[in-house]
Amino acid sequence: MAQGSEAPWGIMKTLLILRHAKSSWDDSMLRDHDRPLNKRGKRDAPRMGRLLTDEGLVPDIIVTSTARRAVDTAELVAEAAQYTGEILRDESLYGAPASVYLDVLQSMDDANATVMLVGHNPAIEHLVGTFGSRPERMPTAALARVRLQTEDWAAADPSHDAELVDVWRPKELP
Numbered sequence: 001m002a003q004g005s006e007a008p009w010g011i012m013k014t015l016l017i018l019r020h021a022k023s024s025w026d027d028s029m030l031r032d033h034d035r036p037l038n039k040r041g042k043r044d045a046p047r048m049g050r051l052l053t054d055e056g057l058v059p060d061i062i063v064t065s066t067a068r069r070a071v072d073t074a075e076l077v078a079e080a081a082q083y084t085g086e087i088l089r090d091e092s093l094y095g096a097p098a099s100v101y102l103d104v105l106q107s108m109d110d111a112n113a114t115v116m117l118v119g120h121n122p123a124i125e126h127l128v129g130t131f132g133s134r135p136e137r138m139p140t141a142a143l144a145r146v147r148l149q150t151e152d153w154a155a156a157d158p159s160h161d162a163e164l165v166d167v168w169r170p171k172e173l174p
Contacts, residue, residue, distance in 0.1 A: 013148045013156065015105060015131075016052070016059055016116040018077065019124040021045040021141040023069040033094060037072045044141035044170040045073045049080025051168055057114065057145065058083055063104055064118035065093035073141065074118045093119045098126035108153040115153070132164035142169045 021041030037045065052058050058081045064074040066089045074087050092100050101117055101124075108115050117127075125138045131146045138144065149161035156162070 045076035046080035049077035130158035
């Protein structure tokens with residue numbers, strides 16, 4: 001599992017922000033909350049999980065929206081990354097603004113050095129944008145890594161001691 005580290009920046013936490021993979025619109029009778037992943041989504045989610053392993057970023061905990069497409073994305077990513085921890089389902093993330101994602105992050109147990117949040121646009125793009133110096137496009141299955149200089153999640157502040165380190169988009173991966 002990823003661990004907080006002493007570096008030139010000091011004690012660090014890592015936030016991984018993942019937009020759910022591509023969902024299916026084939027069944028018009030399904031509620032938005034219940035839409036599953038489509039073929040591309042089922043392909044891209046495991047690719048992002050393998051990326052986590054390759055980058056040494058397997059999270060300590062994953063928190064996902066309760067929407068089926070987000071849960072399925074989290075599960076496929078976790079399986080491909082060989083993540084063995086718990087996947088928490090948080091209904092407050094479905095349809096929520098970025099501020100709710102930040103609230104969830106700030107409630108995390110400090111024993112978790114690396115937290116992954118899985119959710120939806122436009123909140124995901126807004127959340128990533130608050131940690132970066134410019135807006136970032138977050139298409140389906142895009143993953144962002146944020147480094148935070150803090151010992152406790154309650155103090156996580158996008159405007160202070162936070163750095164957007166990477167953004168990976170499935171179409172840009174080899």
